[in-house]
Amino acid sequence: MAASLSTALDVHFTIPKSDTKRPIFFTSPIRHNPTKKRLAISCTSSTSETSSSTKPPQNISESPSSKNPSLSDQLKPLSATTLSTKDHQAQLLSRPKSTWVNPTRPKRSVLSLQRQKKSLYSYNPQIRELKLFAKKLSGSGEDEFESVLETIPYPPTRENALLILNSLRPWQKTLLFFNWIKTQNVFPMETIFYNVTMKSLRYGLQFDIIEELANEMVSDEIQLDNITYSTIITCAKKCSRFDKAVEWFERMYKTGLMPDEVTYSAILDVYAKLGKVEEVLSLYERGVASGWKPDPITFSVLAKMFGEAGDYDGIRYVLQEMKSLDVQPNLVVYNTLLEAMGKAGKPGLARSLFEEMVDSGLTPNEKTLTALAKIYGKARWAKDAMDLWERMKSNNWPMDFILYNTLLNMCADLGLVEEAEMLFKDMKISEKCRPDSWTFTAMLNIYGSGGNADKSMELFEEMSKLGIGLNIMGCTCLVQCLGKARRIDDLVRVFNVAIDGGVKLDDRFCGCLLSVASLCDESEDFTKVLACLKQANPKLVAFVKLIEGEETSFETLKEEFRAVVRDAAVETRRPFCNCLIDICRKRDLHGRAHELLYLGTLYGLYPDLHHKTVKEWSLDVRSLSVGAALTALEEWMGTLTKFVQRDEELPELFSAHTGSGTHKFSQGLANSFDSHVKKLAAPFRQSEERAGHFVATREDLVTWVQSRIPSSVIA
DNA sequence: GTAGGGTTAG
Numbered sequence: 128m129a130a131s132l133s134t135a136l137d138v139h140f141t142i143p144k145s146d147t148k149r150p151i152f153f154t155s156p157i158r159h160n161p162t163k164k165r166l167a168i169s170c171t172s173s174t175s176e177t178s179s180s181t182k183p184p185q186n187i188s189e190s191p192s193s194k195n196p197s198l199s200d201q202l203k204p205l206s207a208t209t210l211s212t213k214d215h216q217a218q219l220l221s222r223p224k225s226t227w228v229n230p231t232r233p234k235r236s237v238l239s240l241q242r243q244k245k246s247l248y249s250y251n252p253q254i255r256e257l258k259l260f261a262k263k264l265s266g267s268g269e270d271e272f273e274s275v276l277e278t279i280p281y282p283p284t285r286e287n288a289l290l291i292l293n294s295l296r297p298w299q300k301t302l303l304f305f306n307w308i309k310t311q312n313v314f315p316m317e318t319i320f321y322n323v324t325m326k327s328l329r330y331g332l333q334f335d336i337i338e339e340l341a342n343e344m345v346s347d348e349i350q351l352d353n354i355t356y357s358t359i360i361t362c363a364k365k366c367s368r369f370d371k372a373v374e375w376f377e378r379m380y381k382t383g384l385m386p387d388e389v390t391y392s393a394i395l396d397v398y399a400k401l402g403k404v405e406e407v408l409s410l411y412e413r414g415v416a417s418g419w420k421p422d423p424i425t426f427s428v429l430a431k432m433f434g435e436a437g438d439y440d441g442i443r444y445v446l447q448e449m450k451s452l453d454v455q456p457n458l459v460v461y462n463t464l465l466e467a468m469g470k471a472g473k474p475g476l477a478r479s480l481f482e483e484m485v486d487s488g489l490t491p492n493e494k495t496l497t498a499l500a501k502i503y504g505k506a507r508w509a510k511d512a513m514d515l516w517e518r519m520k521s522n523n524w525p526m527d528f529i530l531y532n533t534l535l536n537m538c539a540d541l542g543l544v545e546e547a548e549m550l551f552k553d554m555k556i557s558e559k560c561r562p563d564s565w566t567f568t569a570m571l572n573i574y575g576s577g578g579n580a581d582k583s584m585e586l587f588e589e590m591s592k593l594g595i596g597l598n599i600m601g602c603t604c605l606v607q608c609l610g611k612a613r614r615i616d617d618l619v620r621v622f623n624v625a626i627d628g629g630v631k632l633d634d635r636f637c638g639c640l641l642s643v644a645s646l647c648d649e650s651e652d653f654t655k656v657l658a659c660l661k662q663a664n665p666k667l668v669a670f671v672k673l674i675e676g677e678e679t680s681f682e683t684l685k686e687e688f689r690a691v692v693r694d695a696a697v698e699t700r701r702p703f704c705n706c707l708i709d710i711c712r713k714r715d716l717h718g719r720a721h722e723l724l725y726l727g728t729l730y731g732l733y734p735d736l737h738h739k740t741v742k743e744w745s746l747d748v749r750s751l752s753v754g755a756a757l758t759a760l761e762e763w764m765g766t767l768t769k770f771v772q773r774d775e776e777l778p779e780l781f782s783a784h785t786g787s788g789t790h791k792f793s794q795g796l797a798n799s800f801d802s803h804v805k806k807l808a809a810p811f812r813q814s815e816e817r818a819g820h821f822v823a824t825r826e827d828l829v830t831w832v833q834s835r836i837p838s839s840v841i842a
Numbered sequence: 843g844t845a846g847g848g849t850t851a852g
Binding site for chain 1: 843844845846847848849850851852
C-alpha cells in the first residue's frame with residue numbers, strides 16, 4: 128500500500144512517463160522530520176523510503192518532455208546545479224535509501240509563505256441602492272431578468288458591477304449578470320469578476336460551469352490566481368470530482384504559480400477525503416520543511432482524515448505536531464479530534480481531551496457535545512453521559528436538533544427511558560428543535576427495545592398526526608416490537624402505512640419480519656406476517672413454503688437456500704438462516720432445522736461455531752438465535768454420541784458459549800439454553816468462573832450420552 | 843455568503 132507513496136505523488140504531479148527523473152523535491156523532508164517515526168508506524172508494508180529504493184536510479188539531467196513544466200520540472204534548476212547526473216547516480220547506488228538532501232542550500236519551497244492579498248474595496252456611497260437592486264434582481268423570474276436589469280440605478284462601472292455581482296444569488300442570477308457585464312464592454316474583465324462568480328457557482332455545486340469559466344480565463348489570458356484555484360479545487364471537492372481537484376492543482380504548478388496556504392490546505396483536504404494518508408502526510412511535511420507554520424485548519428484536516436481511518440497513532444501525531452509547532456487548537460480542531468477519538472474507539476481519551484478543552488477556556492458548542500454524547504452512548508458509559516448532561520444544563524451550553532437527537536440515541540444505547548422522555552418533551556415545547564423523523568426513530572428504538580408496544584404505537588399515531596413519515600429504521604423497530612407483543616394486526620397496519628408512505632424495505636426489515644414469523648404460534652398470524660413479507664421479498668416466502676413442504680428434497684432445499692443467501696445483504700444472511708431454523712422448530716420440523724443449520728455452516732454463515740483444543744471442545748452459539756443454538760447443541764450431542772459409541776478420545780471439558788448479554792434490553796440466549804439443557808437433563812452447568820459459559824466434564828457427558836443410547840445399540 | 847481552506851446523527 129505505502130509503496131504507492133512516491134509513485135502516486137509522481138503521478139499526481141504529472142511527471143511525463145518518459146521522464147524517469149526523480150525530483151529531489153520528493154525525497155527530502157521525510158528523513159529530517161520527526162514524523163518519520165509516525166510514517167514507520169502507519170506503513171505496514173514499506174515506507175516511502177523503501178519504496179523509493181525500489182525505483183530505478185533516475186536521471187535528473189533528462190529534460191522534461193512536456194511543454195508546461197510540472198512542479199518537479201520547475202525545481203529542476205536546484206537539482207541540476209547541485210549535483211551532476213553521475214554524482215547523483217553514485218549517491219543512489221551507494222545508498223539503497225535514496226533520500227538525499229543538499230546540506231548547503233535551503234530546501235525548495237512547495238508553497239508560498241505569503242498568503243495572497245485581497246484588494247481593498249473603496250467605499251461606494253451608492254452601496255444601499257445597489258444592494259437593493261441586487262436583491263430585486265435575485266428575486267426576479269428568469270423572464271423578468273432583462274427588464275429588471277434596465278432599472279439599474281447607476282451605470283455598471285467596475286466597482287458598481289462588483290458590488291452587485293457579490294450580492295447576487297442563486298448562481299443562475301450571478302451567471303446571467305456576469306455575462307451581461309461582459310457584453311457591456313465598459314471595462315476589461317479581471318480575475319476578481321471570475322472569482323466572485325465562481326464562488327456563487329460553487330454554492331450551487333456547478334463544477335462544470337466553473338471549469339468552463341476557468342478555461343475561458345486561460346484562453347482570454349486572464350490570470351488565474353490562488354483564489355481562483357482554491358475556489359475551483361474546493362468546488363470540485365464538494366461535487367466529489369476529486370480527479371478534477373487534483374488536475375487543477377497540477378495545472379497551477381505547471382503555470383508557475385505557487386499555492387499559498389489556503390490553496391495548499393484545500394488540496395490537502397482533497398487527498399485526505401480520498402483517503403490518501405501517505406500523500407497528505409508527505410505534502411504536509413514538505414510544507415513544514417518549506418518553513419510553513421500550518422494553522423488550525425490544516426490540523427483539522429489531518430485530524431478528520433485520521434478519524435475517518437480510525438487511526439489512533441495518526442491522531443496522536445496531530446496532537447504532537449500542534450504541540451511542537453506551538454499551535455493552539457481552536458474549537459473546530461477540538462471537535463474534529465473528539466470525533467476522531469470516537470471513531471478510533473478511545474472514549475477515555477476523548478473525555479480527557481474534552482476536559483483539556485474546557486480548561487483551556489473554550490466553550491463547547493453543539494458539535495462538541497454531539498461528538499461526546501455519541502461516544503459515551505456507544506461506549507455505554509452511563510455515568511459520564513449523565514455527568515455531561517448535568518453540565519450541559521447547568522452551564523447552559525448550546526443545543527440544536529442534531530444534539531437532541533444524538534442525546535436520544537445515547538439514551539437508547541444506555542436504556543435511559545425516562546431521560547429520553549424528558550428530552551422528547553423538551554423538544555416538543557422548544558421553538559427551534561421540534562421533533563423530526565430522526566427524533567421519532569430514536570424514540571421508537573427506545574420503546575421498541577424495552578418492549579413497550581403501547582408507547583410505540585402512541586408514537587406511531589402521533590407521527591401520522593404530525594405528518595412525519597416513518598423511515599425504514601423506525602419501521603423496523605416498530606414491527607419488531609409489535610411482533611414480540613404478538614400484536615399482528617397492528618403490525619400489518621404499520622406495514623401498510625409504511626408501504627403507502629413509500630418506505631423502501633430492505634433486507635434488515637425482511638429479517639425482522641421473518642423473526643416475527645418465527646415467533647407466531649397461531650397459523651393465522653403466521654400467514655398474515657408472511658403476506659407482508661411476500662410484498663417485500665417473495666422469494667424468501669417461497670422458500671419458507673418449500674421448507675414446510677414434506678416432499679421437498681434436500682437437493683432442492685440446498686439449491687433454493689443458496690439462492691436466498693446469495694440475494695441477501697451479507698449482514699443479513701446469518702439472521703435469515705437463524706430465523707428460518709426458528710420457524711422450523713416452531714412448526715415441529717426438526718429435521719429441516721438440522722438441514723438448514725448444516726447448509727448455513729456449508730455456506731459459511733457460522734464460522735467458528737466449533738473450537739477444539741486438546742483439553743476442551745467448545746461450541747460458540749453467541750451469534751445464533753435460540754432455535755439455531757438449540758439445534759446446534761443437539762447436533763453437537765449427536766456427534767458426541769457417535770464419538771462415545773466408537774470409543775474415540777475425548778477432551779476433559781466441554782463448554783458452550785452463549786454470552787451473558789450485558790445490555791439492559793438484551794434477551795437472554797443463556798436463559799433459553801439453560802432451560803433446554805435442563806429439559807434434556809444434559810450435564811451442562813453455567814460456569815461461575817467464566818460468565819456466559821456452560822460447562823460439562825467428560826465423565827458426566829459420557830454417562831449422560833450412554834444413558835440416552837438404547838442398550839441394543841451399545842451391545 | 844464580504845473574491846479562497848477545516849468540524850455534528852443509524
